Amino acid sequence: MKKAEHIIARIGQLLNTHLEKSKAKATPALDQRPAEEIAEALQLKQVFKKGFQTEHEISSFVSTYLTHTNHLQHPHYMGHQVAVPHDLAGIPELIHGTVNNPSSLYEMGPAGATCEGFMINWMLDKVGWFEGDDYYDFHFSPGKASGVLTHGGSVANLTALAAARAAIAPDAWTEGNPTDLVVIGAASAHYSIARALSILGLGKKAFYPVAVNENEVIQIDNLNAVYQKALADGKRVMCVVANACATSTGLFEPLDTMGDFCLQHKLWFHVDGAHGAAALAGPKSRHYVKGIEKATSIIWDAHKMMRVPALCTAVLFKDFTRQAGAFQQKGSYVFHDTKVVGMDSMPYTIECTKSALGLKLFWAFALEGEAAIGHYIDQTFTLAKDFHALLQKEDSFVTPYFPESNILCFRYEKQDASDDFQKELRYAVINQHRFYITSCEMNGKRYLRVVLINPATTLDELKDLVQEIRKIAAGLVC
Numbered sequence: 327m328k329k330a331e332h333i334i335a336r337i338g339q340l341l342n343t344h345l346e347k348s349k350a351k352a353t354p355a356l357d358q359r360p361a362e363e364i365a366e367a368l369q370l371k372q373v374f375k376k377g378f379q380t381e382h383e384i385s386s387f388v389s390t391y392l393t394h395t396n397h398l399q400h401p402h403y404m405g406h407q408v409a410v411p412h413d414l415a416g417i418p419e420l421i422h423g424t425v426n427n428p429s430s431l432y433e434m435g436p437a438g439a440t441c442e443g444f445m446i447n448w449m450l451d452k453v454g455w456f457e458g459d460d461y462y463d464f465h466f467s468p469g470k471a472s473g474v475l476t477h478g479g480s481v482a483n484l485t486a487l488a489a490a491r492a493a494i495a496p497d498a499w500t501e502g503n504p505t506d507l508v509v510i511g512a513a514s515a516h517y518s519i520a521r522a523l524s525i526l527g528l529g530k531k532a533f534y535p536v537a538v539n540e541n542e543v544i545q546i547d548n549l550n551a552v553y554q555k556a557l558a559d560g561k562r563v564m565c566v567v568a569n570a571c572a573t574s575t576g577l578f579e580p581l582d583t584m585g586d587f588c589l590q591h592k593l594w595f596h597v598d599g600a601h602g603a604a605a606l607a608g609p610k611s612r613h614y615v616k617g618i619e620k621a622t623s624i625i626w627d628a629h630k631m632m633r634v635p636a637l638c639t640a641v642l643f644k645d646f647t648r649q650a651g652a653f654q655q656k657g658s659y660v661f662h663d664t665k666v667v668g669m670d671s672m673p674y675t676i677e678c679t680k681s682a683l684g685l686k687l688f689w690a691f692a693l694e695g696e697a698a699i700g701h702y703i704d705q706t707f708t709l710a711k712d713f714h715a716l717l718q719k720e721d722s723f724v725t726p727y728f729p730e731s732n733i734l735c736f737r738y739e740k741q742d743a744s745d746d747f748q749k750e751l752r753y754a755v756i757n758q759h760r761f762y763i764t765s766c767e768m769n770g771k772r773y774l775r776v777v778l779i780n781p782a783t784t785l786d787e788l789k790d791l792v793q794e795i796r797k798i799a800a801g802l803v804c
């Protein structure tokens with residue numbers, strides 16, 4: 327077998343061809359085959375037993391693997407909230423996969439941990455919480471804002487809620503939960519919030535939902551009534567959660583008002599900005615998250631709107647004391663009380679070993695410079711508005727709301743206005759392999775849904791989508 331450098335070069339060529347063809351729409355957006363067929367094509371059993379025997383076997387495996395992927399670089403990829411990375415975004419993964427330096431313990435990955443500290447400072451600065459003079463100030467201290475990177479928004483929400491619990495019930499870590507803790511948020515909060523409550527042992531019932539409007543945005547006038555009900559039930563409010571933005575619709579909640587409410591009642595305010603906190607970086611989009619700085623904690627997925635390959639999420643705290651409370655656990659071999667070089671994030675994360683997340687986040691900026699990400703966010707948010715305008719002029723397309731982010735739900739009702747038809751239509755569209763879109767339920771109704779996350783997607787592709795939907799719907803008998 328040839329040396330690693332030859333094989334890496336060959337894989338580089340295959341990846342390059344994959345990118346070029348996807349971008350040129352010379353591949354399907356997604357051609358989903360059954361798992362058994364893919365297993366045969368990849369020869370999983372044979373390769374598993376004997377291992378790769380030649381360089382050719384490696385390239386052939388990779389080439390087949392790439393065929394059976396969802397082609398995110400295809401301009402017709404407008405499916406889930408998963409970043410379309412830069413062409414060279416895989417390099418940190420290659421470096422990490424080669425040197426394997428998990429960065430939660432500084433001494434195990436000093437460079438990765440340093441990139442993480444730098445990027446956390448940048449994010450804190452975007453929120454308006456960074457008080458240092460320099461992003462090279464890496465030290466956590468009580469009273470100052472802080473944060474860590476973690477593997478995904480669900481883990482990040484759990485981390486923030488664990489910290490909120492520690493603030494209101496410091497003994498819960500040792501003694502177990504008191505029975506009077508509740509969390510308030512819109513009924514449309516992401517399911518990872520309910521999961522976090524169950525995982526924390528508070529139970530799903532500890533979520534007190536605030537009713538939402540027809541577009542699933544919190545009815546803010548009801549927030550106080552839900553709060554009063556919680557008090558009347560003898561509960562203590564562990565935190566109030568805001569959607570920024572909602573997963574299905576991409577609509578933002580009034581963070582400013584919710585933040586004021588929490589300040590007034592001295593409540594922990596958690597902003598689930600998995601998708602939408604990225605608006606902080608877009609000069610034209612920033613206003614959607616006005617008031618986010620009133621939060622106690624924020625989560626922000628870089629693998630959604632920051633062009634970073636999955637997974638990479640920041641959990642940010644206005645005060646390091648809050649972060650420090652989340653996991654009151656000691657491991658003498660990892661948590662040193664004496665002064666050590668660098669900074670460990672391990673005491674503040676669910677993970678013990680974590681990937682070099684800081685490098686891949688930093689890399690997304692390093693490839694094009696800071697301004698490019700902000701421009702990208704503004705561009706995708708604007709495209710959703712342009713698509714909305716386009717659909718409004720198109721007969722039989724229904725758009726329930728004006729988009730605020732890069733997510734838009736809509737229906738096509740010419741042949742059939744039923745929910746089942748929208749669902750069938752979505753599958754029929756993706757099974758033609760030209761477009762990859764999603765569908766979701768909003769307020770009990772089924773919609774087609776696009777997430778305009780690929781910087782190569784333009785209004786022309788969306789015009790093409792409209793025609794594709796019309797053509798496919800005409801041939802569908804539901």
Ligand SMILES: Cc1ncc(COP(=O)(O)O)c(C=O)c1O
Nearest residue numbers: 478479480516518573598600601
């Ligand atoms: C609002 C919101 N919160 C949390 C999550 C969970 O994030 P992740 O998929 O990174 O676990 C999502 C995912 O779509 C989301 O939209």
